[in-house]
Structures are given as C-alpha cells and as structure tokens.
Amino acid sequence: MNLISLFDAAGNKIDVSKYGLTGSGLVIPSPSYREERDSTPGRPGDILLGRDLEPRQLRAPFRVKAYDYESALLVRDELYALFSKAMYVGETKQPGKWWKVRMVEGFTPVRVSPTVFKIDVPLHCESGMAESFGTTGDALTWDVDKWQWGMGLSPDEFGYEKSASRFIIHNPGTETVNPRFMPLIISLKGVAASFVEIINHTTGETFCFNGALNASNTLSLNGVRPLLDGLSELRRTNKKLITLAPGANDIEVKGVAVERIFFDFRFYYV
Template sequence: MRNLINLWDKDGKKIDLSKYGLIGRRLIIPSPSYDSTEEKVTGRPGTILLGKQLNPRSLTAIFVVEAYDYADIILLRDELYKLFSEPFYVGEVKQPGKRWMVECIEEWEPERLNINTDSIEIPLISRKGVAESIGTTLTPLEWDVDMWQWGMGLQWGDYAYEQTENEFTIFNAGNVKVDPRYFPLKIIINAETSDYIEIVNHTTGDTYRYNGSLRPTDDLVIDGIRSTKNLASVFRDTNKRLLTLASGANKIEVRGATVERVIFDFKFYTL
C-alpha cells in the first residue's frame, strides 16, 4: 500500500510516518470559501460586493494504521493522539512542493479494521486557508529535490530574487498576494545614499521610504512589519508603509540611492 501523505512538525522537520504505523490514503482539500461584505442600494436589484475575506479551510487526512499486534496498535493509538495534538504541516506526496499548516481541534476515533489495523480520519483546520511552498525564493530551483514541483507557476530561470540594479522585476509564483502583515516577507537592501531611499512597487502602488543615509556595507532590512539598520530599529525613520507583492510579476524601482544589492526572501502561497 503506497503512502500518499507527507507530514512535517511545526518547525518544518519531516515526520517519519513508519514510526507511527501510518500510511496516508487521501488528503481531502475543499475549495476556498469567503465571507463577503455587501451593500444594498435602494432601487437597484441585488447587492454591491464591497469585499470578501478568505475563510479557514477544513481538510481531512485519511490514514491506515498498521501495527504488529493488538497491543502494539493500542500503543500507536496513544502516540497518534499526542502527534496530532500539536500544530503541524500536511501535504500530498504527489505535490511535493507545497504544504498546509494545520491543527486538529476536533475529536476523532480510530476505526478497527482487524486485530492489528485501524483506519483514521483526522479533521484538520488551516487557519490561513492557503498552502505554502516548502522552499523560499532563496532556495535553489532544482527539480530533483522535494522542494519544488511542476504546476506551481514557477518561471524557470526568468526571474532572480537578488538584484543589483535600480529597476527590476520580482515574480510571485503564488496566486495569493504576499502581505507582510500576514505572511513572512524579508527584504535586505545594501545601497548608498546621503538622504533617503524609496522602494516602489509599481504593480501594487506601494511605496516604502527610509529617511536617512546608507553605506553599501549597511544592512537595511524590512522583515515583516519591522525595519532595522544594522539590527537597530529604524521604524520611526520610515514612512510607516509596507510593500506587498501581487501574484505574478511585480515591477520594482529603487529611488534616491545607488543599489549595491537587494534581496527578496519569501514563500509562495496558493489557494
């Protein structure tokens, strides 16, 4: 019987399923659903959609548990209760490049198939409602490792995430916008300026500005919502705005400084 499910702990370390007698049979992933904000206008039919928000996703992981004997399967049951009590990642073997951060918060019960075999269905909740790539933009794009896969929207060799020019393109291969308030996004800038530096994403209309001088040896880092220069916070010296990355190509321009190096480090997210 072939295993069809991969598991990782919350730190990203792959879990050896054979230790628990697990054989993954199916990972059920439902379609996304949304909460919508609508407005009614008198005299106009229907409603006007003002916006929508992605809901969490309820996944189901189906396993067979194989043990040596009855006593062994009882022990494995207790170990599985502990295993699924913590947040973890789950993914499909046939899609090795992406995974879901999930939790099991509902009750589940093993179904006895025979004296040494159980079937279990684990109800899972993905709170963000999206899958993430296992690799980041700084992970080498090599197909012989279980980091990437066909069908992820990757552009082989067309885009780089370490740039040395003032104008360049950053490609978000996911179909979800990368917003650093919700998803990790780290930008490292080495540049020279005596006054200020602006980073403009012409695709999204976002502009980040740091008011201060920089030498090429300084590290200006935008990590999520934090801004540091050589590890010291410089948030008060910024325009307190963030850069987001739309799905697909993002046209980036650096103003007010001579670029030595700019690095974009993030994962791709998909519905």
C-alpha cells in the first residue's frame, strides 16, 4: 500500500506507480519556532518580542521496484528529475492536506536487489505549514474529494459568500491567513455612495476604499493588491489589509449596500 501522495507544482496528482514507487509513510517532524528575546536589567528572565514558525524538514521514504536492472537505472534517473522540481506532498490517509515542498539536500538510493532499491527523499517546506487541498471556492461537502475529518470543518455552519453587512467568517485552520504571504481574495459587489470599509472586529483591522461603487463594479483585495474591476486602486485606500485569525472572524462592511462578498482562501495547519 502506498502511503505518500505526490502532486506537481500545478496541483496535478502524479501517478507514483509509473515510477514503481511505494511510499511507506511521510515523516513529518513537530513544528519548531524562532523566538526573538530581550532582557532588562533588574527584571528576572527575558522578554519575548516575537515568535515565528520555522521551516519543516519532511522525509519521504519509498521502495522502488523496476522490471529489470536496466529499467532500475532509468527509473533512478527519472526520480532525480522528478524530485528536483517544486511539488506538493501529502499522506494518502489524510487527503485534505498537503505540503508545498522542494528537495534541497540530495539522497542516495540503497539497492536491495538488481530490480529493487530504496530512497529516502528529504523535502524542505518553506512555510512550515500544511495547506488544505481545497479552497473556500470548492463545495464544502464530504462527496468532494478535497476534505477530511480533523480539519475543523463544519459545512452546515460555514459559508464564505455573504450578502449581509455583518457576519462571521470561520478560519478552521490553526494559523492566521495573512495576505502578505498567503493567497487571500476578498471580492465585494454592492452600491456605495462615497466609501467602503471592511472591518475585522476580531483582529482590529480595517480596510478603507475612498470612492463610490455602482452595481456593475467589483472591489477586491487580491493578496496585497486592492483592485476595482481589475485595476489597481491603492491610492484611494488606507493601504491596510485584512487577515483572518483562527476560528470565528467578526466581519462588518460599512458604507455599502452589500450584494455579495466572497472570501477565497485555503486553510493552514502546523
């Protein structure tokens, strides 16, 4: 039984049987953190100034079986090429999560027989986090093969498209969704006379657009870029962003009669 799933950089699943691969289980270490500390004379201990998640070093052990010795040599070279590219890796028993990785250090095949060898591939995950396979743009139903138990999901309660001025957006992941380095798109349609404010009362953040909207306009925050109908509008904003904390985010929209607002993002887990 293969216990490791591989996907190319575009998210397409790689047929590991094509390479004769059988994964014995992805090895995922615990998270570790980089802390910045200071000390003050007369105060015992030290002061925590900041804490950031470190990258993770995963390992993917495989057994490789070829048809004959010559085929084993060809497969070996194909695997060198395969793992030299950025990819996603996941556990077949956890189909709702994957890790964005790249091979930094090399590996040496260990031959078991003329047609069988083993490899232990070191994979560097820069973010240190697993991502949900699906996004909020995918249906949150169990018949969609992108979700799993243990992700904090409750499809009956969650919804990411709203038509109200105040509502809750759930982030079931363990980590804050930060558009400075994570994909997050907030799209808004509605009518506004002179300004729009999107407020996350949970985090205390406010995005403000100083301009009018009509029914045909779409105002969006695409990562760090504020756009009106696809064109940059940074100069007419307060140059602030909205992040989504783990759990319930109390969102309010002011200055606009909301027709539709949609939050498109993935969930992140340590």
